[in-house]
Amino acid sequence: MKFHNAIVIGGGLAGLRAAVALNQMNVNVGVISKVHPLRSHSIEAQGGINASLGNHVRGGHDDYKKHAFDTIKGSDYLADQKAATRLTQNAVECIIEMEHWGCPFSRTEDGKIAQRPFGGAGFPRTCYASDKTGHVLLHTLYEQVAKFEYHSEREQIKIYNEWFVTSVVIIDGVCQGVIAMNIATGELEEFRADAVIFATGGAGRIYGKTTNALINSGYGMAIPFHAGIPLKDMEFIQFHPTTLYGTNILMTEGCRGEGGFLENNKGERFLAFYDDSKKAMEVAPRDIVSRNITKEILAGRGFEDSYVHLDLRHLGERRIMERLPEIRNLSINFAGVDPVHELIPIQPGQHYTMGGIDTNINAETRALGLYAAGECACVSVHGANRLGGNSLLETTVYGKIAGESAGEYILSGGPAKRDENIMKDSLKKDEDKINELLQSSGSEKIADIKKELNDVMDSNVGIFREGKSLADALDKVRELKHRFKNLKVTNKERNLNQELINKMELQGNLDVAEVIVMGALAREESRGSQARTDFPKRNDESWLKHTLAYCTPDGFKLEYSEVDVSIYEPKERKY
Amino acid sequence: MDTRTYKIFRYDSSKNEKPKFRSFEIPVEKGMTVLEGLIYIQDNIDGSLAFRSSCRAGVCGSCAMHINGKYRLACETQIYSLKSKTVTIRPMAHLKVIKDLFVDLEPFWEKYKLIKPFLQPGEPPPERERIQTADDRLRLEGLIDCILCGACQASCTVCETHPEYLGPAILLKVNRFVEDSRDNAADERLEEVSGFNGVFRCHTIFNCQEVCPKELDPTGSIANLKRKIIKKKFGPAKLYK
Numbered sequence: 001m002k003f004h005n006a007i008v009i010g011g012g013l014a015g016l017r018a019a020v021a022l023n024q025m026n027v028n029v030g031v032i033s034k035v036h037p038l039r040s041h042s043i044e045a046q047g048g049i050n051a052s053l054g055n056h057v058r059g060g061h062d063d064y065k066k067h068a069f070d071t072i073k074g075s076d077y078l079a080d081q082k083a084a085t086r087l088t089q090n091a092v093e094c095i096i097e098m099e100h101w102g103c104p105f106s107r108t109e110d111g112k113i114a115q116r117p118f119g120g121a122g123f124p125r126t127c128y129a130s131d132k133t134g135h136v137l138l139h140t141l142y143e144q145v146a147k148f149e150y151h152s153e154r155e156q157i158k159i160y161n162e163w164f165v166t167s168v169v170i171i172d173g174v175c176q177g178v179i180a181m182n183i184a185t186g187e188l189e190e191f192r193a194d195a196v197i198f199a200t201g202g203a204g205r206i207y208g209k210t211t212n213a214l215i216n217s218g219y220g221m222a223i224p225f226h227a228g229i230p231l232k233d234m235e236f237i238q239f240h241p242t243t244l245y246g247t248n249i250l251m252t253e254g255c256r257g258e259g260g261f262l263e264n265n266k267g268e269r270f271l272a273f274y275d276d277s278k279k280a281m282e283v284a285p286r287d288i289v290s291r292n293i294t295k296e297i298l299a300g301r302g303f304e305d306s307y308v309h310l311d312l313r314h315l316g317e318r319r320i321m322e323r324l325p326e327i328r329n330l331s332i333n334f335a336g337v338d339p340v341h342e343l344i345p346i347q348p349g350q351h352y353t354m355g356g357i358d359t360n361i362n363a364e365t366r367a368l369g370l371y372a373a374g375e376c377a378c379v380s381v382h383g384a385n386r387l388g389g390n391s392l393l394e395t396t397v398y399g400k401i402a403g404e405s406a407g408e409y410i411l412s413g414g415p416a417k418r419d420e421n422i423m424k425d426s427l428k429k430d431e432d433k434i435n436e437l438l439q440s441s442g443s444e445k446i447a448d449i450k451k452e453l454n455d456v457m458d459s460n461v462g463i464f465r466e467g468k469s470l471a472d473a474l475d476k477v478r479e480l481k482h483r484f485k486n487l488k489v490t491n492k493e494r495n496l497n498q499e500l501i502n503k504m505e506l507q508g509n510l511d512v513a514e515v516i517v518m519g520a521l522a523r524e525e526s527r528g529s530q531a532r533t534d535f536p537k538r539n540d541e542s543w544l545k546h547t548l549a550y551c552t553p554d555g556f557k558l559e560y561s562e563v564d565v566s567i568y569e570p571k572e573r574k575y
Numbered sequence: 576m577d578t579r580t581y582k583i584f585r586y587d588s589s590k591n592e593k594p595k596f597r598s599f600e601i602p603v604e605k606g607m608t609v610l611e612g613l614i615y616i617q618d619n620i621d622g623s624l625a626f627r628s629s630c631r632a633g634v635c636g637s638c639a640m641h642i643n644g645k646y647r648l649a650c651e652t653q654i655y656s657l658k659s660k661t662v663t664i665r666p667m668a669h670l671k672v673i674k675d676l677f678v679d680l681e682p683f684w685e686k687y688k689l690i691k692p693f694l695q696p697g698e699p700p701p702e703r704e705r706i707q708t709a710d711d712r713l714r715l716e717g718l719i720d721c722i723l724c725g726a727c728q729a730s731c732t733v734c735e736t737h738p739e740y741l742g743p744a745i746l747l748k749v750n751r752f753v754e755d756s757r758d759n760a761a762d763e764r765l766e767e768v769s770g771f772n773g774v775f776r777c778h779t780i781f782n783c784q785e786v787c788p789k790e791l792d793p794t795g796s797i798a799n800l801k802r803k804i805i806k807k808k809f810g811p812a813k814l815y816k
Binding site: 035036038039040043044095096099100101106107108109110112113129132135136139143144146147149150161184213214215246247249250329333445446447489490493495496498499 | 617619622624626630631632633634635636651674680687688689691692694696705706707708712715720722723752758
């Protein structure tokens with residue numbers, strides 16, 4: 001048994017930011033991460049982080065309200081407007097704080113933090129460090145954690161590397177802690193805590209064509225979901241317009257922000273052909289650009305019916321090396337093309353889950369003492385479509401808010417009721433579950449089920465969706481869930497059994513996938529990232545509402561809740 | 576279909592058995608990476624194989640391992656680029672093997688924490704960002720890019736003979752802060768790495784520079800630290816008749 005006042009699950013940006021906030025409040029905190037924090041997916045973020053600093057020559061009149069408006073408009077008015085405003089209002093402070101901690105942002109000529117234009121933003125407000133913004137932010141935050149982990153004069157901050165959380169324990173609406181497995185030994189342990197913060201990232205690996213790291217299984221969403229916490233707006237999946245053809249490795253939006261072109265097989269900048277992107281061209285928001293690339297490919301103006309070109313050649317070697325060096329490396333290593341001289345083959349790919357664990361503006365979930373932040377959470381600040389540069393911002397702003405909310409709860413006494421027996425029971429239940437998974441002697445291979453899930457999500461629940469194919473996808477996911485019970489295992493040992501972990505994650509994958517498809521099928525409109533060909537219009541009258549999915553003993557249920565539109569009137573979205 | 580033979584180091588520290596190599600025959604095609612081959616084996620042939628992976632794009636540093644004679648990231652190594660029918664894989668050196676290619680990195684992270692790897696400006700922060708000129712920022716290029724995969728430490732022969740030696744990745748990190756115009760603890764940092772297990776332990780073998788998957792230059796960083804320490808000790812160079 002281990003005890004920390006607060007337990008943070010996930011060592012990415014949101015998790016570490018929450019841990020630092022708790023440490024600053026002198027609260028004893030443990031961070032549980034299934035990989036070393038520096039291996040988290042946050043490290044892959046490239047383009048930047050938004051804040052209305054006004055450092056760019058064209059950014060002088062920018063302010064947080066304009067940033068909030070862009071965010072809300074980008075969300076197709078599904079974002080909760082006070083939450084989005086809180087995000088942008090805290091942006092400047094959070095970025096300056098990261099700079100003070102040593103984050104090596106790129107600089108303007110007068111030595112301030114450099115900013116670049118990004119999709120859907122009225123001003124160049126995306127702060128960056130060449131094309132490695134996630135890398136420098138995560139390293140900076142980890143440095144702060146290391147500082148207080150090793151040289152601390154405050155309460156303990158401890159990182160549990162390579163521990164895998166199996167369940168969260170909630171009794172009578174009060175969170176008691178989590179059960180986690182030490183991956184190296186396979187032993188389960190009770191982690192009792194006053195407060196638990198989920199910061200486990202996205203669910204990209206439910207799809208095959210995704211920019212996400214291999215670790216982004218979405219299991220972190222499934223754990224609280226199984227414990228009765230609803231998942232919100234899961235049908236809204238962002239497809240990034242520019243991922244490398246073949247591997248779907250991310251080619252940052254910064255490529256277009258810096259002036260890159262998208263071209264079809266005739267060498268035309270085809271975004272000019274479409275009403276919703278002809279003005280903003282390459283810097284239109286992601287949902288619009290992804291759709292228009294797909295339309296172009298479907299019209300036969302792509303290459304091999306699967307990709308178009310990203311052209312950076314006119315930027316010149318110097319600018320590419322200065323602003324987009326990692327993009328050049330990735331293109332050479334994974335596609336064999338040098339963007340200085342050649343065109344990069346790109347296609348849209350799954351990139352981000354706008355939905356997630358339902359939280360309010362203070363990062364609180366419906367259970368007392370349980371919080372969520374970052375991509376795994378849904379406040380909602382991104383609504384139906386997230387703007388580039390807002391996800392890193394969400395991790396730092398809402399990571400901090402989650403840490404502070406949990407800290408206040410702990411310092412004011414924590415849970416009124418502690419139940420140690422329920423922790424013991426939960427451990428026993430997980431132990432039985434793992435033994436059952438290890439004993440199963442079926443014939444289905446984990447990799448096959450995963451592959452079939454990926455394929456059906458790619459083909460039926462992608463950029464364009466339609467009632468019939470969504471219904472087929474739902475049947476398929478349910479069939480796979482049924483087949484999951486008949487799995488074959490080759491490794492029956494407990495220590496360092498990655499097959500066992502893959503298996504547990506696959507179960508989470510299937511449940512989260514079912515929620516995504518159910519939400520997409522029920523939502524009979526097109527909004528943001530959800531484009532239904534059978535319902536091509538946005539329908540505010542019936543669908544200006546959040547989807548909430550619950551796990552009940554009789555299967556998954558959908559409910560709906562209101563959207564906060566108290567600041568800006570929803571309007572048609574044009575760029 | 577084209578195939579390759581993976582020869583993989585196998586060992587389980589929880590069992591009382593000697594390490595051995597095991598061979599796997601796998602189908603390959605153009606564009607396939609060494610990591611994808613390992614995943615294929617784990618998924619289809621032997622679910623007990625253990626290795627680390629995360630980003631599969633060469634940026635997180637999880638999958639450094641010894642592949643056909645050189646430390647590389649498995650995820651960004653194309654199988655065809657190895658130009659060999661056999662892919663021989665061993666875990667990173669100088670670290671305890673927990674299982675197969677999965678090593679205990681704790682000693683590495685302990686060294687990382689020893690050097691106070693955080694900015695020490697020595698004064699309260701201003702209201703807004705600290706000003707750093709573009710030239711000053713340029714000095715950090717090649718220093719902030721380290722992904723701490725540990726390939727350089729594993730390739731370093733001094734790390735093998737002197738386990739207490741801080742090693743190239745850690746010293747590069749020290750240099751990252753020494754070179755940062757916003758940091759004000761250079762003297763203390765230089766003092767700390769001038770000891771027995773610091774920069775002068777380096778024999779300038781260049782293995783680290785040769786293997787770095789991000790093409791960084793830890794040897795250069797170590798040389799820079801040495802130069803600064805000597806300058807500090809003896810003052811600027813004087814010419815004597």
